[in-house]
Amino acid sequence: METILATPANLKIICDEANPTPRLIQDPTVVHVGRVKVNSDDQCGLWICFVADNLQVGAALNALLIAKVAIANNVIGGS
Numbered sequence: 001m002e003t004i005l006a007t008p009a010n011l012k013i014i015c016d017e018a019n020p021t022p023r024l025i026q027d028p029t030v031v032h033v034g035r036v037k038v039n040s041d042d043q044c045g046l047w048i049c050f051v052a053d054n055l056q057v058g059a060a061l062n063a064l065l066i067a068k069v070a071i072a073n074n075v076i077g078g079s
Helices: 059-072
Strands: 011-014 031-039 042-051
16 A cells, blocks of 8 residues: 555655644645555545645645545555
């Protein structure tokens, strides 16, 4: 999962148990991703905690790009 999500250069994976927070962001051009978990109600879904500076990055677009990469790599969206 980390390899798939880390493919785009503008993503930083937070590997510890802490969620990324706006206070901890050091680079406003990067989307910080943490706590990627499978949705217990839908095994084809994920819960992803991410933080970004919306004025710098456009977090909504990045969320779509993350989902696109995950779907393309069969991480989510399967039957």
